[in-house]
Structure formats: structure tokens, C-alpha cells
Amino acid sequence: MVQKPIYVTQPSLPPLEEFIPFLEEIWHNKTLTNCGPFHQQFEKALAEYLGVKYVCLFANATLALVTALQALRITGEVITTPYSFVATAHSLKWNSIQPVFVDIDPDTCNLDPAKIESAITPQTTAILPVHVYGNPCDVDAIERIAENYNLKVIYDAAHAFGCKYRGESLCSFGDLSIISFHATKVFNTFEGGAIICQDAKTKAHIDHLKNFGFVDETTVVAAGINGKMSEFSAALGLLQLQYIDKYICKRQQIAQTYSTELAHVKGIDCINFPPEHQSNYSYFPILVKPDFNLSRDELYDLLKKNGINGRRYFYPLISDFPMYRGLPSANKYNLLSAQEISEQVICLPIYADLELASVRYIVKLIRDISI
Numbered sequence: 230m231v232q233k234p235i236y237v238t239q240p241s242l243p244p245l246e247e248f249i250p251f252l253e254e255i256w257h258n259k260t261l262t263n264c265g266p267f268h269q270q271f272e273k274a275l276a277e278y279l280g281v282k283y284v285c286l287f288a289n290a291t292l293a294l295v296t297a298l299q300a301l302r303i304t305g306e307v308i309t310t311p312y313s314f315v316a317t318a319h320s321l322k323w324n325s326i327q328p329v330f331v332d333i334d335p336d337t338c339n340l341d342p343a344k345i346e347s348a349i350t351p352q353t354t355a356i357l358p359v360h361v362y363g364n365p366c367d368v369d370a371i372e373r374i375a376e377n378y379n380l381k382v383i384y385d386a387a388h389a390f391g392c393k394y395r396g397e398s399l400c401s402f403g404d405l406s407i408i409s410f411h412a413t414k415v416f417n418t419f420e421g422g423a424i425i426c427q428d429a430k431t432k433a434h435i436d437h438l439k440n441f442g443f444v445d446e447t448t449v450v451a452a453g454i455n456g457k458m459s460e461f462s463a464a465l466g467l468l469q470l471q472y473i474d475k476y477i478c479k480r481q482q483i484a485q486t487y488s489t490e491l492a493h494v495k496g497i498d499c500i501n502f503p504p505e506h507q508s509n510y511s512y513f514p515i516l517v518k519p520d521f522n523l524s525r526d527e528l529y530d531l532l533k534k535n536g537i538n539g540r541r542y543f544y545p546l547i548s549d550f551p552m553y554r555g556l557p558s559a560n561k562y563n564l565l566s567a568q569e570i571s572e573q574v575i576c577l578p579i580y581a582d583l584e585l586a587s588v589r590y591i592v593k594l595i596r597d598i599s600i
């Protein structure tokens with residue numbers, strides 16, 4: 230079967246003609262940025278859609294992570310996961326904070342709460358877990374530890390747009406949560422991100438920090454950054470909100486097809502989500518186990534040869550990159566589960582416009598090898 234290459238994701242976009250009126254309004258107002266009308270509308274609409282208290286929009290999630298750490302005045306050491314996108318640890322580095330890597334729970338791919346306490350030192354000020362693939366962290370256990378040791382919790386919820394846990398937005402846990410609207414994510418504004426916070430005072434502080442520290446024309450209260458989302462992205466976000474449920478619904482069909490058809494393939498495991506969880510189907514990770522007929526990288530290459538570009542999210546581990554591998558916590562014996570999952574994972578293509586026929590073709594490629 231010859232076909233166009235398929236990538237792990239393809240951004241979802243609304244009909245172009247529906248975006249034109251938004252652009253006309255921007256051209257007419259001549260307000261391009263600095264928290265203009267679309268920015269304000271999008272913040273409100275998002276808070277409502279997600280069911281969260283306060284939203285602070287950002288140009289991207291990395292700036293939002295860096296700013297979130299500043300907003301809570303985090304210093305010293307922060308406990309985090311090696312099994313994530315590099316931006317998670319980079320946000321600590323940009324604040325001169327030392328990441329302390331703790332191993333993951335291999336069933337969820339998230340930070341293992343049972344291993345957090347032994348990594349806490351007098352320098353520890355916060356925990357920065359990631360809801361990997363939108364799969365909820367053990368938020369109760371993490372909250373208990375944070376309370377006992379007086380630590381802040383900042384969730385990297387970059388994957389968790391629209392996810393719900395026990396009926397609540399997954400972004401409403403912790404002191405702050407950060408979402409990404411990058412082109413590769415479930416919900417995109419080309420580039421974009423947000424901090425979710427729980428009170429108006431924190432929102433005001435974050436809003437100052439993302440605008441150079443300006444409070445008014447002549448008052449600067451902190452060495453802030455330029456993290457503002459432009460009117461273009463905010464307008465697109467408003468329009469995307471009208472379509473997001475449709476996008477997620479189509480992803481759900483794809484995820485179900487993969488789950489059903491891969492269920493009995495020897496040596497291929499799917500990652501299970503807890504039943505109280507409503508997913509956004511942002512990724513479809515599989516684990517290539519030792520009893521599969523090919524190694525993970527052999528399967529990855531074979532899929533690629535057949536036009537199917539999976540991604541090894543997350544390989545290598547963050548703790549294996551040169552700027553982190555010298556840390557004591559980056560030692561691979563400290564991170565055995567993360568190492569193992571990282572060497573077995575392939576995220577299969579999943580996006581709203583992916584045809585079910587393509588999903589079946591991908592499944593067939595994998596199945597044929599297992600026989």
C-alpha cells in the first residue's frame with residue numbers, strides 16, 4: 230500500500246473562512262497584542278470551557294512554566310520527572326533551580342508518589358509533576374506530601390487540555406497548572422499556553438510578570454518577562470473552542486480502534502487510564518515489550534519505511550541530556566522504570582483528521598509482525 234506519509238500528529242484547524250471576520254476585526258481595531266479584546270474574551274471563554282477559576286494566557290507553555298515558578302518564588306531544588314518533554318526541566322534551569330529527578334510509576338508513566346519523600350531535602354521547595362499523555366498524576370498522594378513538607382505543587386499539564394478527573398478539570402489541581410496550545414497539542418493557537426490559578430491575587434501577579442512587571446504606565450514591580458499571547462492567537466483560540474469537542478470526539482474513535490485492535494497483539498501493551506478519568510486522547514502510546522518479534526526501534530523503523538511516523542515520546546529521558554546527566558538524581562539506577570518505558574514506547578499517529586482506514590493499516594503492520 231503506497232500512501233502519503235502519516236505523522237504522529239497533524240494540527241486541527243477550523244474552516245479558514247470562519248477566521249476571516251476575526252482577522253477583519255483585528256485589522257479594524259489595530260490592537261495586535263497587550264491583552265486586547267480577544268485576549269480578554271479568550272481568557273473568560275477558556276475558564277468557562279475548562280471549568281477552572283482563573284486563566285492567564287501566554288505566548289507558549291514554556292514561558293508559562295518559567296513564569297509560574299517565578300510567581301511562587303520557587304528556589305533551591307524541585308522534584309520532577311525525567312519522563313517528559315525537555316521544557317519541564319528547562320523551566321527550572323531558567324530559574325537557576327536544580328531539578329531532582331524521581332522515577333515514574335510504570336503503569337501511569339507519571340511521577341511515582343511513593344518515591345518522592347526520599348528525594349526531599351531541606352532545599353526542596355516544590356514538586357513539578359507532569360500529567361503525561363493527559364493521564365492524571367496521583368494528585369491526592371502528591372497533595373498529602375506537599376502539605377506535610379510545606380511544598381508548592383506546579384503541574385505541567387501541557388497534555389491535559391480538557392481532561393477531567395473525578396468530574397473536575399485536571400488543570401484545577403495543585404497551586405498552579407500549565408497548559409500548552411502548541412501546534413502539536415490537542416488544542417492549538419499555533420503557539421500558546423496558559424497558567425491556571427485559583428485566586429484573583431495570584432492571577433494579577435502572574436499578569437504583571439508576563440508583561441515585564443508593569444502594573445501601570447510608570448510602575449514596574451518585578452523583573453518580568455514578555456510572555457503575552459497576541460490577539461491573533463487569542464482570536465484563533467476563541468474559534469478553536471467551538472470545534473474542540475468535535476476534535477476530541479474523533480480522537481476518541483481512533484483511540485478506541487487502536488485499543489480494540491491491538492488488545493490481543495502479543496508483546497504490545499497499551500497504557501491504561503484510570504476509570505475516573507475523562508481523557509482528551511492526545512496521544513496513543515504503545516509499549517513494545519521484550520516478547521514482541523521486533524525491538525522498539527526496529528518497529529519504529531519499519532513503520533517509518535511504510536510511511537507511518539510514530540514518535541518516541543519520551544526518549545531519551547530528560548535526565549540523559551547533557552545539561553542534566555551530571556546530576557546525582559539523573560543516575561539511571563535511580564530511574565529504572567522511566568528508563569524501561571522510555572526504551573519501549575512509541576506514540577502512534579492520532580489526530581482528528583486521521584482516517585480509520587489508516588489506523589487499521591497501522592494496526593495491520595504491527596499485527597503482521599507479531600504473527
Ligand SMILES: *Cc1c(COP(=O)(O)O)cnc(C)c1O
Binds near residue numbers: 291316359388409422
Ligand atoms: C509541549 C510541552 C511543553 C512546552 O509547550 P510549548 O507551548 O511548546 O512551550 C511543556 N511540557 C510538556 C510536557 C509538553 O509536552
